[in-house]
Amino acid sequence: MSDLDVDVVVIGAGPVGENVADRAHQQGLSAAIVEDRLVGGECSYYACIPSKALLRPVDLLAATQRVPGVEAGPIDVAKVLERRDGFANPDDSGQADWLSGAGITLLRGHGRLAGERAVEVTHHDGTTTSVAARYVVVATGSVPAFPPVDGLDTVNAWTNQEATQVKEIPESLLILGGGVVGVEMATAYRRLGAQVTLVQHGDRLLPTTEPEAGRRVQAALEADGVDVRLSTSMTAVRRDGDDVVAALGDGSEVRGAELLVAAGRRPATSDLGVDTVGLEPGTHLEVDDATTVLGDWLYAVGDASTGAQLTHMGKYQARICGDVIVARSRGQELGGRYSHHATTAEHTAVPQVIFTDPQVASVGHTEASAGRAGLSVRAVSYEIGNVAGAALQADGYDGVAMLVVDTDRGVIVGATFVGQDVADMVHAATIAVVGEVPLERLWHAVPSFPTMSEVWLRLLETYGL
Template sequence: MSADNTRTDEYDLIVLGGGPVGENVADRAVQGGLTAIIVESELVGGECSYWACMPSKALLRSAQALRAAQHVKGAAEAVTGKLDVRAVFERRDSFTSNWSDDGQVKWLDSAGIDLARGHGRLTGEREVTVTDADGGTRVLHARHAVAISTGSDAVIPPIDGLREASPWTSREATSAEELPDSLAVIGGGVVAVEMATAYAALGSTVTLIARGELLASMEPFAGERVAAGLRELGVDVRTGTGTGSVHRGDDGVTVTLDDGSTVVATEVLAATGRSPRSGDIGLEVAGLEPGRWIETDDTLRVPGSDWLYAVGDVNGRVLLTHQGKYQARAAGDVIVARAKDDTVDDGAWGRHVATADHSAVPQVTFSFPEVASVGLTEKAARDAGRAVQVVDYDLGGVAGASLYEDGFDGQARLVIDTDRDVVIGATFVGPEVAELVQTATVAIVGEVPIARLWHAVPSYPTVSEVWLRLLEGYGRQSA
């Protein structure tokens, strides 16, 4: 302890941010024999555990289960009630541990990872100063590395009056304790369609306002089918129009659209993207500009700093928890390797790189219907100069799908690189198609030749039989 009451400690690795990404970086480092400390100013477990992945999917699951029962004759006749909104919220709360991180802190302790509560800033090379809630400071020195895993924040776009109207972001939408009578959702991406799905199913009157089409980065049929599904749930879907202004009055929020129409709702949700949480963490020390995405190489190290890493959302590569954890495993392992002067496996698909971020990112949108995708869309593949063939199939025509749900409606697509005869993209849309995406991910990452995929026989009768139908379709097109 120094004379000015500033405590100084040394670790092999300092991690800024205690979400799933930071936890995984630290855990891999400790498993490799290093010492590590996490610095966290909020809840250990991060956005995913308390305001994103877990609570949002908990809000969606009850309605999904009810709908599944209602679409199977025999089970449908047994379902006579409606969703219990309070029970849904209580189940959601159980997955967030009522916004307590006691369990996560215990896990850190069991994993041999230290924790510093407070706001961490880079104050020198391999140095982080932590300021706690009482203003006390603690200086941490890293023998080998500092990993920034501070995540991202929801963007509130510069729409006239929006910020003054105290809009919901994803945090408020996933943690609300009361169901609003009506909700206006601004945005057309994953958060927008998932929260529109959830609140419409729970009983709110929902209007979704998107400047473009829904899920614009995916295959066009995905957004079209989700828009139709939302309308089936009673959502007023307005695409192709922006939001001009927002005003909160005594009677709620009035949203004025660019086309001159208005929407009046109890609450308004801004779901228009994320920004890096990098504004006040001392990036100047490393010659970086605060508030920007932090560029890294494929080992997640910041160019020009052999000691600094940026992992997860904050580097802007892929803003998905599972990809952040994938990056974290690579980063933690490479930090250990470099600390021990071991060989660094940084070639394509090496254990110390995040190669999959470029071409094999799986994602599930838990909307109605679900969208599961991985790899390149047809447009992205063609824009990249790939020679491709696209194969579509009606999921409702698969025997396992018709058994799974009466009137099963969905669509599957493969994007195939015809020069190499391998799958480079896949999209599935339909009831609970999330479990189909891992097979496609393995096919893409493994670059499994189509000739070999023919021997991966799907069990009958399952929805996975769509793979056989897709390969047959490719064979007919190629004949």
């Protein structure tokens, strides 16, 4: 006998899991959600929200310095951290109350699959709850990956959790990894007063973006005083007094008061009981366009799945997952909503914003990834600073916009914007990519003057329309 019988049980109460449970419950299904840590998940307390709270003040100060006649005093670090706490104080009572008010049962503890349609929850006091469910959803997210560096387990290295919840800014910081977390935290910490050294094993920062994006972010970090070390790795680390000393593959050493490991993430599926249903622990759970893993009962969304590892894409998956479960519970066909456009959104039209200065906003293919996908493409670029809206936005505006065009179909399959305040420009590109809007039609989408969106017109002109 089970202690609890529900229609849907979701393991993981981050934004993605919450969306699945709420979507299903709003359409008439009973739902429970299991969380071992904080309701609201990594994004709310240790990633998206607190990192942007740290970055916004330093970004705003830099923007004011590019407009003569506007004065801004030095950063008040204590107030920045206080404001961060207002957004991301690790107290999840409000989130838990929301679940209760929505009619969703919250089970605090570690959830594991216990065979088909069964979940066992081990609570913090050692008691257990057995849950029987028609549908089980894995939304456990991901955890930091640690590369094989000698001594790494002895120096109390930071992950994004410590970096975003810091109580005071250290005098210096070593960062291992030049991806999104690495470059964002390098931006924030340098401008909040720390000396920063960033070590990246590859030959450029942000290796999954257009090369020009990584180049411009590197130039900006170095202009701020960040010591960027490319094409080398940390081979060993040790504590020397209050500092961490890292030996690099090129024979040099670097030191800092703290070490942030930002070397990627892995799915949190190692201790999830997936082996009880024939799946491999510690791997991404393979899903189809309906987020299904096994039969009609097991689903995965967010970082634990093979979908794009971004909160907004996880929440998109969650909406699909909730609707699919409801449709199947009613014996309904899924319809075309989860076919072509879901495939496009999940695999070839993923938007992302990197909140460095300059910002990097992108969607879809890079020129390189389009080539690997076998597409015949042409890429065009235009300096954003050459449009009137950008010149008004900031003196000496430095930024670039790039489009990747499928020449066979005459549609955009990728776009990248690099520059101050470009974050909100990417959604127009996302609509163009998902909607497969022909360039001939985009020609009639007239941008407002004087805004930075005028760069769309210049890109189409550069392409030859």
